[in-house]
Amino acid sequence: xxxxxxxxxxxxxxxxxxxxxxxxxxxxxxxxxxxxxxxxxxxxxxxxxxxxxxxxxxxxxxxxxxxxxxxxxxxxxxxxxxxxxxxxxxxxxxxxxxxxxxxxxxxxxxxxxxxxxxxxxxxxxxxxxxxxxxxxxxxxxxxxxxxxxxxxxxxxxxxxxxxxxxxxxxxxxxxxxxxxxxxxxxxxxxxxxxxxxxxxxxxxxxxxxxxxxxxxxxxxxxxxxxxxxxxxxxxxxxxxxxxxxxxxxxxxxxxxxxxxxxxxxxxxxxxxxxxxxxxxxxxxxxxxxxxxxxxxxxxxxxxxxxxxxxxxxxxxxxxxxxxxxxxxxxxxxxxxxxxxxxxxxxxxxxxxxxxxxxxxxxxxxxxxxxxxxxxxxxxxxx
Ligand SMILES: [Zn+2]
Numbered sequence: 001x002x003x004x005x006x007x008x009x010x011x012x013x014x015x016x017x018x019x020x021x022x023x024x025x026x027x028x029x030x031x032x033x034x035x036x037x038x039x040x041x042x043x044x045x046x047x048x049x050x051x052x053x054x055x056x057x058x059x060x061x062x063x064x065x066x067x068x069x070x071x072x073x074x075x076x077x078x079x080x081x082x083x084x085x086x087x088x089x090x091x092x093x094x095x096x097x098x099x100x101x102x103x104x105x106x107x108x109x110x111x112x113x114x115x116x117x118x119x120x121x122x123x124x125x126x127x128x129x130x131x132x133x134x135x136x137x138x139x140x141x142x143x144x145x146x147x148x149x150x151x152x153x154x155x156x157x158x159x160x161x162x163x164x165x166x167x168x169x170x171x172x173x174x175x176x177x178x179x180x181x182x183x184x185x186x187x188x189x190x191x192x193x194x195x196x197x198x199x200x201x202x203x204x205x206x207x208x209x210x211x212x213x214x215x216x217x218x219x220x221x222x223x224x225x226x227x228x229x230x231x232x233x234x235x236x237x238x239x240x241x242x243x244x245x246x247x248x249x250x251x252x253x254x255x256x257x258x259x260x261x262x263x264x265x266x267x268x269x270x271x272x273x274x275x276x277x278x279x280x281x282x283x284x285x286x287x288x289x290x291x292x293x294x295x296x297x298x299x300x301x302x303x304x305x306x307x308x309x310x311x312x313x314x315x316x317x318x319x320x321x322x323x324x325x326x327x328x329x330x331x332x333x334x335x336x337x338x339x340x341x342x343x344x345x346x347x348x349x350x351x352x353x354x355x356x357x358x359x360x361x362x363x364x365x366x367x368x369x370x371x372x373x374x375x376x377x378x379x380x381x382x
Contacts, residue, residue, distance in 0.1 A: 005047070009088045011368040012050045015066045016097045018189065018213035020176055021242050021256045023068035025056055025163055026112045027120045028104065029089070030072045033081065035122070037146050044080035046088065050368045052120060052144050055151040057365040059162050061358075062244075064253035064366075068117065068213075069098040070108045076100070096188035099213060099225055107216060107225055112140070114172030114214040118163035120144055124156050139164025150369075172214055175222060179209035179238075180231040182224040189213055190224055190231055210238045210258040241303050243296060244354040246342075247280045249361025254354045257298045264308070265351060266293035277349065285346045293345050296337075303337040303353070305329070309345075316342040319356065 017023055033044045038051055049069070057065045069092075075081070076090055093100040101107055109132050112119045122143040129135045138160040142153035153161045168176065182190035190212060215222035215231050222231045241257045245265070255275050257263055264274040267281065267289045274292070281289060290309035297304045307313050307329045315327045318340045326344070329335060337343060342352040350357070 006084065008047060008050055008369060009085070012046070012053065013088070013092065013097065015053045015064070015368055016069050016092055017066045018068055018096060018099055019211040019256065020115050020214060021211070021240055022066050022254055023115065023117060024060060024065045024165070025118045025120050026068045026070065026108050027052065028108050029069045029098065030075050031121060031123070035144065038151055042080065044078060046081060046085040047369065051151050054365065054367050054369055055144055055153065056120065056163060059153060062251040068111055070104050070111065071098045071100045072104050073100050073102050094188060096191070099189065101225055110216060111214060113169045114175060116166040116168045116172065118142060118165060120153070120163070134166055137164065137166065140166065171217065175214050177237055179212060179234045179236070180215055180222060181234045182227055182231055183229050184224065184227040187224060187227060189226055208258070208261070209234070210240045210256060212237070239298060239301060241298050242354040243303070243351055244357040245275065245277065246350045246357050246359070247277065248348050250359045251357055252280050257296050257303065259298045262295050262297040264292045264295050266291050266309070281349070285349060288346045289349065294343060304334055305337050305343050306334040307331050314344045316344055316350070319352065
């Protein structure tokens with residue numbers, strides 16, 4: 001039982017992040033874990049975060065959807081959680097996967113404002129519409145409530161059930177154009193040391209600058225939400241492009257491309273940071289697709305694909321599915337990927353810019369709760 005819960009928590013760990021390019025909604029973990037009516041279980045449970053993530057995935061019709069979690073520091077010693085759950089949250093905090101704060105205040109709304117993300121919360125936020133006008137827009141604040149097949153979302157204002165993203169606020173766009181350094185050594189959010197202390201080199205997290213979370217604004221000054229310290233400006237943030245993988249008509253995951261880090265995609269890429277497709281492929285696709293099938297690079301804002309496979313791939317200009325339009329890409333050949341283009345590794349296995357790739361098949365997402373023993377659905381394993 002313990003083992004299975006650990007597996008669920010590991011699966012949930014893959015769905016929490018503070019990367020502005022990947023997070024799809026903001027939650028306050030202290031609130032989520034206490035939604036006892038979702039499962040009728042213990043007063044607090046980390047598994048409820050998994051249930052909410054699954055609900056988000058169903059609503060967005062995408063797999064591997066991550067949330068940005070704000071964590072009140074008190075939660076790290078909350079006796080209503082199991083010691084295992086507390087340990088897991090501490091690990092997420094140390095790795096910068098969640099944002100731990102002494103006083104969260106309205107940080108959840110600030111993150112939602114800066115990043116243009118929807119908020120999953122049961123709080124009504126009455127009277128805050130002056131400061132955050134988007135609170136009144138449909139899909140920007142949704143309350144997860146119990147439903148037949150797991151949580152469903154309802155809106156306090158504006159109606160609608162589908163979480164809606166807006167654009168980053170002007171302040172957010174400005175903050176996310178730069179990279180930041182926290183003077184606190186080993187800061188998990190704005191790491192790299194920066195303080196120049198004797199142990200700066202030992203900082204556990206040397207976070208990729210492109211994935212840094214948005215700073216908090218304190219009297220207009222960019223500050224570390226965790227340490228309260230004024231952040232140093234470490235220059236322009238590297239450019240990024242967000243790509244999405246669609247397999248069998250379903251968006252399976254997104255990944256971020258930066259100018260400093262090419263990304264290999266294939267059946268089981270050798271490099272760390274590679275995008276592994278193996279688990280979603282049928283036998284024929286697995287035979288066709290190489291371990292390292294294609295490499296994506298970002299050069300002066302252009303996405304370049306290079307075929308690194310044995311069997312080759314193809315590009316579908318503008319996403320056209322008409323066979324005569326498909327441009328073959330021979331092994332070792334490179335090509336610029338246009339705005340709406342899809343790179344096709346094998347029929348039905350496509351990669352393109354995340355905002356142009358949507359699921360077009362009936363969606364049944366992979367649940368992070370598949371191993372959860374507390375769930376009513378004890379489906380036989382295939
Ligand atoms: Zn810090």
